[in-house]
Amino acid sequence: METNKIIVGNMKMNLTFDEISNYIYKLEKHKNFIICPSSIYIPFFLKEGFTVGIQNVSEYGVGAYTGEISVNQATSMGVKYTLVGHSERRTYFKEDDDIINLKLRKSVSNNLISILCIGETSEEKEAGKTLETIKKQLKKDLHDIASEYYENIIIAYEPVWAIGTGKVPTNEEIDANVTFIKETVKNDFDFEPKILYGGSINEKNIEELNKIKSIDGFLVGGACLIPDKIIKIIETIS
Numbered sequence: 001m002e003t004n005k006i007i008v009g010n011m012k013m014n015l016t017f018d019e020i021s022n023y024i025y026k027l028e029k030h031k032n033f034i035i036c037p038s039s040i041y042i043p044f045f046l047k048e049g050f051t052v053g054i055q056n057v058s059e060y061g062v063g064a065y066t067g068e069i070s071v072n073q074a075t076s077m078g079v080k081y082t083l084v085g086h087s088e089r090r091t092y093f094k095e096d097d098d099i100i101n102l103k104l105r106k107s108v109s110n111n112l113i114s115i116l117c118i119g120e121t122s123e124e125k126e127a128g129k130t131l132e133t134i135k136k137q138l139k140k141d142l143h144d145i146a147s148e149y150y151e152n153i154i155i156a157y158e159p160v161w162a163i164g165t166g167k168v169p170t171n172e173e174i175d176a177n178v179t180f181i182k183e184t185v186k187n188d189f190d191f192e193p194k195i196l197y198g199g200s201i202n203e204k205n206i207e208e209l210n211k212i213k214s215i216d217g218f219l220v221g222g223a224c225l226i227p228d229k230i231i232k233i234i235e236t237i238s
Protein backbone atom coordinates (compact mmCIF):
# COMPACT_ATOMS: atom_id res chain seq x y z
CA MET A 1 0.00 0.00 0.00
CA GLU A 2 1.26 3.49 -0.80
CA THR A 3 1.32 6.21 1.81
CA ASN A 4 1.33 9.91 1.06
CA LYS A 5 3.39 10.58 4.18
CA ILE A 6 7.16 10.63 3.88
CA ILE A 7 9.22 8.21 5.95
CA VAL A 8 12.98 8.66 6.10
CA GLY A 9 15.28 6.13 7.77
CA ASN A 10 18.61 7.48 9.01
CA MET A 11 20.89 4.49 9.65
CA LYS A 12 23.74 6.68 10.92
CA MET A 13 27.05 4.76 11.27
CA ASN A 14 25.50 1.34 11.84
CA LEU A 15 25.50 -2.19 10.41
CA THR A 16 28.19 -4.21 8.67
CA PHE A 17 28.09 -5.62 5.14
CA ASP A 18 26.42 -8.89 6.19
CA GLU A 19 23.84 -7.07 8.26
CA ILE A 20 23.10 -4.70 5.38
CA SER A 21 22.64 -7.61 2.97
CA ASN A 22 20.16 -9.21 5.36
CA TYR A 23 18.39 -5.88 5.83
CA ILE A 24 17.96 -5.36 2.09
CA TYR A 25 16.60 -8.89 1.75
CA LYS A 26 14.06 -8.38 4.54
CA LEU A 27 12.90 -4.99 3.24
CA GLU A 28 12.42 -6.25 -0.30
CA LYS A 29 8.65 -5.69 -0.24
CA HIS A 30 8.78 -2.50 1.80
CA LYS A 31 10.60 0.01 -0.33
CA ASN A 32 8.18 2.90 0.01
CA PHE A 33 10.44 4.96 2.23
CA ILE A 34 13.69 6.88 1.88
CA ILE A 35 16.69 5.07 3.29
CA CYS A 36 19.87 6.90 4.30
CA PRO A 37 22.53 4.23 4.85
CA SER A 38 26.25 4.78 5.40
CA SER A 39 27.51 6.06 2.04
CA ILE A 40 29.61 2.98 1.39
CA TYR A 41 26.39 0.89 1.16
CA ILE A 42 24.40 3.26 -1.04
CA PRO A 43 25.00 1.34 -4.31
CA PHE A 44 23.49 -1.85 -2.84
CA PHE A 45 20.25 -0.07 -1.98
CA LEU A 46 20.11 1.70 -5.34
CA LYS A 47 20.64 -1.58 -7.19
CA GLU A 48 17.65 -3.09 -5.39
CA GLY A 49 15.38 -0.15 -6.27
CA PHE A 50 15.24 1.70 -2.96
CA THR A 51 14.86 5.48 -2.84
CA VAL A 52 18.11 6.59 -1.29
CA GLY A 53 19.28 9.61 0.67
CA ILE A 54 22.82 10.41 1.73
CA GLN A 55 23.51 11.36 5.36
CA ASN A 56 25.91 14.17 4.56
CA VAL A 57 27.41 15.98 1.57
CA SER A 58 30.32 18.34 1.18
CA GLU A 59 29.85 22.07 0.96
CA TYR A 60 32.59 22.03 -1.72
CA GLY A 61 32.02 21.24 -5.38
CA VAL A 62 34.90 19.08 -6.56
CA GLY A 63 38.58 18.45 -5.85
CA ALA A 64 41.10 17.83 -3.09
CA TYR A 65 38.79 17.23 -0.10
CA THR A 66 39.86 13.85 1.26
CA GLY A 67 37.06 11.78 2.70
CA GLU A 68 34.24 13.96 1.40
CA ILE A 69 31.42 13.21 -1.05
CA SER A 70 30.14 15.93 -3.36
CA VAL A 71 26.54 16.65 -4.27
CA ASN A 72 27.24 15.89 -7.92
CA GLN A 73 28.82 12.55 -7.03
CA ALA A 74 25.71 11.66 -5.03
CA THR A 75 23.23 12.66 -7.75
CA SER A 76 25.33 10.97 -10.45
CA MET A 77 24.81 7.70 -8.56
CA GLY A 78 21.04 8.19 -8.39
CA VAL A 79 20.80 9.52 -4.85
CA LYS A 80 17.71 11.73 -4.57
CA TYR A 81 17.87 13.13 -1.01
CA THR A 82 20.34 14.35 1.55
CA LEU A 83 20.17 15.17 5.24
CA VAL A 84 21.59 18.58 6.10
CA GLY A 85 22.21 19.97 9.56
CA HIS A 86 21.49 16.85 11.56
CA SER A 87 22.18 17.53 15.23
CA GLU A 88 24.98 14.94 15.27
CA ARG A 89 26.72 16.83 12.45
CA ARG A 90 26.17 20.09 14.33
CA THR A 91 27.49 18.67 17.62
CA TYR A 92 30.24 16.15 16.79
CA PHE A 93 31.49 17.66 13.54
CA LYS A 94 31.06 21.29 14.57
CA GLU A 95 28.89 22.21 11.61
CA ASP A 96 27.53 25.66 12.32
CA ASP A 97 24.64 27.37 10.57
CA ASP A 98 27.00 28.97 8.03
CA ILE A 99 28.33 25.58 6.90
CA ILE A 100 24.83 24.15 6.92
CA ASN A 101 23.66 27.03 4.76
CA LEU A 102 26.50 26.37 2.27
CA LYS A 103 25.64 22.66 2.13
CA LEU A 104 21.96 23.40 1.69
CA ARG A 105 22.62 25.88 -1.12
CA LYS A 106 24.95 23.46 -2.87
CA SER A 107 22.44 20.59 -2.60
CA VAL A 108 19.21 22.28 -3.56
CA SER A 109 20.75 24.12 -6.49
CA ASN A 110 21.96 20.78 -7.85
CA ASN A 111 18.62 19.03 -7.51
CA LEU A 112 19.37 17.02 -4.42
CA ILE A 113 16.28 17.23 -2.22
CA SER A 114 17.51 18.36 1.17
CA ILE A 115 16.05 17.46 4.53
CA LEU A 116 17.12 20.32 6.77
CA CYS A 117 17.13 19.22 10.41
CA ILE A 118 16.46 21.81 13.09
CA GLY A 119 15.48 21.69 16.75
CA GLU A 120 16.28 22.84 20.24
CA THR A 121 18.60 21.28 22.84
CA SER A 122 17.28 20.38 26.30
CA GLU A 123 19.01 23.50 27.74
CA GLU A 124 17.28 25.70 25.19
CA LYS A 125 13.95 24.03 25.92
CA GLU A 126 14.35 24.48 29.66
CA ALA A 127 15.29 28.12 29.19
CA GLY A 128 12.07 28.65 27.20
CA LYS A 129 14.08 29.31 24.04
CA THR A 130 12.66 26.66 21.70
CA LEU A 131 10.99 29.05 19.27
CA GLU A 132 13.90 31.48 19.37
CA THR A 133 16.30 28.64 18.49
CA ILE A 134 14.13 27.39 15.65
CA LYS A 135 13.74 30.89 14.23
CA LYS A 136 17.47 31.55 14.38
CA GLN A 137 18.28 28.25 12.66
CA LEU A 138 15.75 28.87 9.91
CA LYS A 139 16.99 32.40 9.34
CA LYS A 140 20.62 31.33 8.96
CA ASP A 141 20.17 27.95 7.29
CA LEU A 142 17.74 29.20 4.63
CA HIS A 143 19.62 32.43 3.99
CA ASP A 144 20.05 33.49 0.37
CA ILE A 145 18.56 30.42 -1.29
CA ALA A 146 16.99 31.30 -4.64
CA SER A 147 13.24 30.76 -4.56
CA GLU A 148 13.40 28.47 -7.61
CA TYR A 149 15.05 25.89 -5.35
CA TYR A 150 12.55 26.03 -2.48
CA GLU A 151 10.76 22.98 -3.85
CA ASN A 152 13.91 20.97 -3.04
CA ILE A 153 13.70 21.71 0.67
CA ILE A 154 12.03 19.56 3.33
CA ILE A 155 12.36 20.51 6.99
CA ALA A 156 12.66 17.98 9.81
CA TYR A 157 11.79 19.18 13.29
CA GLU A 158 14.02 17.12 15.56
CA PRO A 159 14.33 18.30 19.16
CA VAL A 160 17.92 17.37 20.07
CA TRP A 161 16.77 16.08 23.49
CA ALA A 162 14.46 13.59 21.77
CA ILE A 163 17.09 12.04 19.47
CA GLY A 164 18.10 8.57 20.62
CA THR A 165 16.83 9.20 24.15
CA GLY A 166 13.40 7.54 24.16
CA LYS A 167 11.90 10.91 25.09
CA VAL A 168 9.23 12.23 22.76
CA PRO A 169 7.42 15.57 22.96
CA THR A 170 3.64 15.50 23.32
CA ASN A 171 1.62 15.69 20.12
CA GLU A 172 0.55 19.19 21.18
CA GLU A 173 4.17 20.33 21.55
CA ILE A 174 5.14 18.92 18.17
CA ASP A 175 2.10 20.48 16.54
CA ALA A 176 2.80 23.89 18.08
CA ASN A 177 6.46 23.90 17.05
CA VAL A 178 5.75 22.59 13.55
CA THR A 179 3.05 25.23 13.11
CA PHE A 180 5.59 27.84 14.21
CA ILE A 181 8.10 26.53 11.64
CA LYS A 182 5.47 26.70 8.91
CA GLU A 183 4.48 30.25 9.82
CA THR A 184 8.10 31.42 10.07
CA VAL A 185 9.08 29.96 6.71
CA LYS A 186 5.94 31.40 5.10
CA ASN A 187 6.44 34.87 6.61
CA ASP A 188 10.20 35.14 6.20
CA PHE A 189 10.79 33.20 2.97
CA ASP A 190 7.33 32.82 1.44
CA PHE A 191 7.17 29.11 0.83
CA GLU A 192 5.49 26.10 2.40
CA PRO A 193 7.87 23.17 2.80
CA LYS A 194 6.87 19.72 3.89
CA ILE A 195 7.72 19.20 7.58
CA LEU A 196 8.77 15.93 9.20
CA TYR A 197 9.05 15.06 12.86
CA GLY A 198 12.06 13.08 14.13
CA GLY A 199 13.27 11.89 17.55
CA SER A 200 12.77 8.51 19.25
CA ILE A 201 10.07 7.34 16.85
CA ASN A 202 9.41 3.62 17.21
CA GLU A 203 6.92 0.95 16.19
CA LYS A 204 4.91 1.58 19.37
CA ASN A 205 4.55 5.37 19.41
CA ILE A 206 4.08 5.82 15.65
CA GLU A 207 0.33 5.33 15.87
CA GLU A 208 -0.03 8.19 18.33
CA LEU A 209 2.42 10.45 16.46
CA ASN A 210 0.56 9.78 13.23
CA LYS A 211 -2.44 11.66 14.66
CA ILE A 212 -0.59 14.97 14.31
CA LYS A 213 -2.22 16.65 11.34
CA SER A 214 0.40 19.35 10.76
CA ILE A 215 3.26 17.00 9.85
CA ASP A 216 3.99 15.45 6.47
CA GLY A 217 6.09 12.53 7.65
CA PHE A 218 8.72 11.10 9.95
CA LEU A 219 12.50 10.85 10.25
CA VAL A 220 13.37 7.60 12.00
CA GLY A 221 16.80 6.81 13.45
CA GLY A 222 17.37 3.78 15.69
CA ALA A 223 14.11 2.04 14.83
CA CYS A 224 14.92 1.97 11.12
CA LEU A 225 17.83 -0.38 11.76
CA ILE A 226 15.55 -3.26 12.66
CA PRO A 227 13.52 -4.57 9.71
CA ASP A 228 10.46 -5.57 11.77
CA LYS A 229 10.31 -2.15 13.40
CA ILE A 230 10.58 -0.06 10.25
CA ILE A 231 8.10 -2.35 8.48
CA LYS A 232 5.63 -1.82 11.33
CA ILE A 233 6.17 1.94 11.13
CA ILE A 234 5.61 1.95 7.37
CA GLU A 235 2.49 -0.19 7.73
CA THR A 236 1.06 1.96 10.53
CA ILE A 237 1.06 5.13 8.49
CA SER A 238 0.05 3.54 5.19
Ligand code: PGA
Nearest residue numbers: 163164199200220221222
Ligand atom coordinates in the same frame (compact mmCIF):
# COMPACT_ATOMS: atom_id res chain seq x y z
P1 PGA B 1 16.27 8.38 16.73
O1 PGA B 1 17.08 9.32 15.74
O2 PGA B 1 15.02 7.94 15.99
O3 PGA B 1 17.19 7.25 17.03
O4 PGA B 1 15.93 9.21 17.92
C1 PGA B 1 16.43 10.25 14.94
C2 PGA B 1 17.43 11.01 14.14
O5 PGA B 1 18.57 11.16 14.55
O6 PGA B 1 17.10 11.48 13.03
